[in-house]
Amino acid sequence: xxxxxxxxxxxxxxxxxxxxxxxxxxxxxxxxxxxxxxxxxxxxxxxxxxxxxxxxxxxxxxxxxxxxxxxxxxxxxxxxxxxxxxxxxxxxxxxxxxxxxxxxxxxxxxxxxxxxxxxxxxxxxxxxxxxxxxxxxxxxxxxxxxxxxxxxxxxxxxxxxxxxxxxxxxxxxxxxxxxxxxxxxxxxxxxxxxxxxxxxxxxxxxxxxxxxxxxxxxxxxxxxxxxxxxxxxxxxxxxxxxxxxxxxxxxxxxxxxxxxxxxxxxxxxxxxxxxxxxxxxxxxxxxxxxxxxxxxxxxxxxxxxxxxxxxxxxxxxxxxxxxxxxxxxxxxxxxxxxxxxxxxxxxxxxxxxxxxxxxxxxxxxxxxxxxxxxxxxxxxxxx
Numbered sequence: 001x002x003x004x005x006x007x008x009x010x011x012x013x014x015x016x017x018x019x020x021x022x023x024x025x026x027x028x029x030x031x032x033x034x035x036x037x038x039x040x041x042x043x044x045x046x047x048x049x050x051x052x053x054x055x056x057x058x059x060x061x062x063x064x065x066x067x068x069x070x071x072x073x074x075x076x077x078x079x080x081x082x083x084x085x086x087x088x089x090x091x092x093x094x095x096x097x098x099x100x101x102x103x104x105x106x107x108x109x110x111x112x113x114x115x116x117x118x119x120x121x122x123x124x125x126x127x128x129x130x131x132x133x134x135x136x137x138x139x140x141x142x143x144x145x146x147x148x149x150x151x152x153x154x155x156x157x158x159x160x161x162x163x164x165x166x167x168x169x170x171x172x173x174x175x176x177x178x179x180x181x182x183x184x185x186x187x188x189x190x191x192x193x194x195x196x197x198x199x200x201x202x203x204x205x206x207x208x209x210x211x212x213x214x215x216x217x218x219x220x221x222x223x224x225x226x227x228x229x230x231x232x233x234x235x236x237x238x239x240x241x242x243x244x245x246x247x248x249x250x251x252x253x254x255x256x257x258x259x260x261x262x263x264x265x266x267x268x269x270x271x272x273x274x275x276x277x278x279x280x281x282x283x284x285x286x287x288x289x290x291x292x293x294x295x296x297x298x299x300x301x302x303x304x305x306x307x308x309x310x311x312x313x314x315x316x317x318x319x320x321x322x323x324x325x326x327x328x329x330x331x332x333x334x335x336x337x338x339x340x341x342x343x344x345x346x347x348x349x350x351x352x353x354x355x356x357x358x359x360x361x362x363x364x365x366x367x368x369x370x371x372x373x374x375x376x377x378x379x380x381x382x383x
Contacts (some may be wrong), residue, residue: 005365008183009358016086019245029241030217038244039193041251045161046168046195050202053244054209057179057192059237061089064175064203065125067204070095070294074124079110079142079346080324080337082129086155087325092096095124097335099326105297106281108348119144125151128173132184132321133290134282135164137202138172152178153243157161160186161254170175170195175205180243185257186250187294188243199328208234223367230269250330257359261291264361268294271370277303293321294357294374299352303377308353310376316369317356324349 002353023034033131035053043051058153068078072094080088080099101297108131115126126145137322139154152173155161159169160178170176173196180191196202210216212234215225226279279297282289298304308318324345326337 001312002315003317005317005356005361005369006237007317007319007356010162010182010187011358011359013254015249016246019249020242023241023245026241031238031244032241032374034241034248035239035244038247038301041248042193045254046170046193046250048171048176049191049196050196050199050208052121052194053239053247054192054194054237056190056237057155057177057181058085058089058192059209059235060175060177060179060192061085061149061153061155062092062235063205063237064153064201065089065093065095065178066208067201068125068153070124070151071279073122075120075122077110077115077118077126077319078189079127079129079146080326080342081108081344081348082131082155082325083157084325084328085157085321085330086127086129087275090127092153097331098120098123099337099342099345101118102344102348103137104344105286105348107134108295109134109136110141111344112137112144115168116144117148119148123148123150125153126356127153127155128161129155129157130169130290131160132282132293132295132309133158133162134285135159135169135287135289137163137286139288140310143357146357154335157184157192158292159290160200161258162288169290171197171285174198175201180247180250185261185290186247186254188246188250191239191243191247204232205254207232209237210234211228211236234257245341249329251358256321258290261362262289262358264357264363264366265289265291265294267363267366268355268357271347271367272296275370275374278373291357294355295321296353296355297348297351298352298377299351304351304353307373307376311369311372313377314372316372319354321354322349322352 074095154173154176156177159347170365176191180188212232215228
């Protein structure tokens with residue numbers, strides 16, 4: 001369907017075309033100098049010494065858990081209100097996901113108090129998700145985990161450039177995991193990045209990214225190595241020079257595009273607060289958001305399908321972020337959650353609706369979405 005106002009769109013121009021053309025002209029397509037430069041500049045953005053470019057945000061999550069030796073018999077605390085990749089990665093290493101609730105309908109972040117209640121001797125890691133680009137309360141997480149040997153992995157797929165208490169998201173935990181999928185604030189089509197301040201994690205992730213090998217093709221091409229050993233059971237999670245060339249251009253656009261997203265979000269919120277039947281979360285959020293998503297809550301969950309259909313009929317794309325993971329068949333069968341265990345997640349999961357938001361969106365498009373939403377919600381109150 002050709003959407004008049006899509007849920008997300010990308011900011012691509014001549015710079016991206018030129019960057020890709022330069023890679024093609026060079027004839028070096030696998031990881032090389034462009035990838036190294038992208039890693040260095042992204043590490044500088046996050047204020048950490050190390051960044052490793054990978055094939056996806058999911059790969060970054062998997063590599064983080066593997067590098068931290070999380071495996072069978074270990075429990076990893078995770079929110080259920082997130083994209084399924086956040087939890088799939090736990091299963092990839094053979095560990096057990098333990099679902100905990102979010103904080104409230106105003107803040108979809110993982111609840112530190114729920115983490116405290118879920119801790120057991122088997123807990124080896126916590127995955128926090130900076131939902132929509134809004135920061136988790138990392139100070140509260142640190143307090144809950146103080147004195148325990150429990151790793152913290154930040155799923156920062158929505159949050160490149162976001163900050164909290166003067167620090168970049170992705171710099172608080174043992175590893176930060178970013179996604180550059182096609183609908184993200186900065187995109188390489190497919191791709192991701194792992195950031196860390198731990199040299200041991202960095203070294204192991206670099207090996208695991210490419211089959212556990214001690215040197216890369218690029219190292220041998222430059223004469224920095226003449227051979228290699230395989231010292232770990234690794235994976236093929238490499239990226240390409242084409243992807244990272246796009247990433248470099250997108251990285252340079254990130255700050256300006258974040259400002260546009262912030263302004264558009266403020267315009268949305270001003271109008272949404274005046275629509276009966278609609279609640280706007282994250283209005284008192286922590287830190288500086290990346291403004292990746294524009295979530296709202298419908299006071300009456302039974303009207304969501306009608307509202308989505310009504311907006312779709314006007315060419316406006318919407319979505320849900322997210323169906324709770326513990327409702328999916330795989331997780332419902334393997335890791336059932338007793339009724340009433342995740343009340344906030346359940347409530348938000350039935351009421352959440354995501355509206356279009358992207359850096360190239362216009363004020364007029366925001367106004368159009370809000371007007372269409374108001375018309376769709378109000379007549380449906382009696383449904």
